[in-house]
Amino acid sequence: MLDLLKLRIRHGYQAIPDIRSAQLMGTHRGFPVIDESEYEGDWQKVIDVCPTNAITKNPVSIDLGKCIFCGECEEVSGKAIRFTNEHRVGCSERNHLVVSSGDGFGDFLNEAIAARREIHRLFGRSLKLRQVSAGGCNGCEMELNACSNVNFDMGRFGIDFVASPRHADGVVITGPIARNMAPALMDAYKSISDPKIVIAVGACAISGGVFAQSDELNRGLLDETAVHLYIPGCPPHPLTLINALLDFIGRK
Numbered sequence: 228m229l230d231l232l233k234l235r236i237r238h239g240y241q242a243i244p245d246i247r248s249a250q251l252m253g254t255h256r257g258f259p260v261i262d263e264s265e266y267e268g269d270w271q272k273v274i275d276v277c278p279t280n281a282i283t284k285n286p287v288s289i290d291l292g293k294c295i296f297c298g299e300c301e302e303v304s305g306k307a308i309r310f311t312n313e314h315r316v317g318c319s320e321r322n323h324l325v326v327s328s329g330d331g332f333g334d335f336l337n338e339a340i341a342a343r344r345e346i347h348r349l350f351g352r353s354l355k356l357r358q359v360s361a362g363g364c365n366g367c368e369m370e371l372n373a374c375s376n377v378n379f380d381m382g383r384f385g386i387d388f389v390a391s392p393r394h395a396d397g398v399v400i401t402g403p404i405a406r407n408m409a410p411a412l413m414d415a416y417k418s419i420s421d422p423k424i425v426i427a428v429g430a431c432a433i434s435g436g437v438f439a440q441s442d443e444l445n446r447g448l449l450d451e452t453a454v455h456l457y458i459p460g461c462p463p464h465p466l467t468l469i470n471a472l473l474d475f476i477g478r479k
């Protein structure tokens with residue numbers, strides 16, 4: 228027992244102490260900054276290189292709900308599109324995920340997730356989530372798993388994943404919602420008692436991502452219910468996920 232205690236003391240406290248101010252390496256692709264005046268070539272070439280049709284013109288914009296952060300547009304546009312390492316790209320409104328030429332990260336962040344008193348009152352101290360992998364590649368699921376590891380330790384904020392939707396306050400959807408997974412997702416959603424929240428994690432869940440044109444999808448649930456929180460990425464980083472959830476439940 229004494230040896231175990233010594234070992235525990237030697238390991239120290241391994242969780243990131245201040246998850247709100249933690250920064251990612253410069254190589255991480257987060258919020259994009261676009262300056263269309265910096266590129267004198269044909270923007271259609273940049274648009275065509277995007278595998279998920281995330282880029283549009285007039286003004287040049289990137290839909291973070293479709294973007295898989297592959298960096299191809301950054302190369303082709305000669306850095307007129309530049310991805311910063313700002314990882315806090317979670318958002319509560321779908322249209323706010325469209326970043327246009329000239330938009331800055333500060334303005335985006337200010338309006339990204341509206342603090343709602345009712346959400347804070349209900350879930351501010353405890354949020355239990357049921358995750359449904361609806362046909363994704365397992366990348367988003369791995370990052371969601373990492374949120375609960377000793378490093379990120381999301382459980383310290385009272386946010387946990389639970390095994391049964393009956394015990395959950397909301398559902399976290401990953402994957403593009405393959406036709407075969409649609410009934411299981413609907414069952415899980417219906418099994419959660421009201422009031423319940425819906426969180427879409429990753430480009431696949433938000434827009435279909437690289438599978439958006441597939442006939443094998445059934446995204447009917449998202450037509451029937453509101454999505455309360457969008458967390459872009461392919462996959463999103465655990466810091467993106469945890470910060471978005473903390474903002475959503477109104478934790479400082």
Ligand code: SF4
Pocket residue numbers: 276277278279280281282289293294295296297298299300301
């Ligand atoms: S980084 Fe995003 S917007 Fe740019 S090409 Fe890749 S998917 Fe498209």
Ligand code: SF4
Pocket residue numbers: 362363364365366367368401402403428429430431432436460461462
């Ligand atoms: S968004 Fe990317 S990482 Fe997540 S399930 Fe889809 S392809 Fe995989």
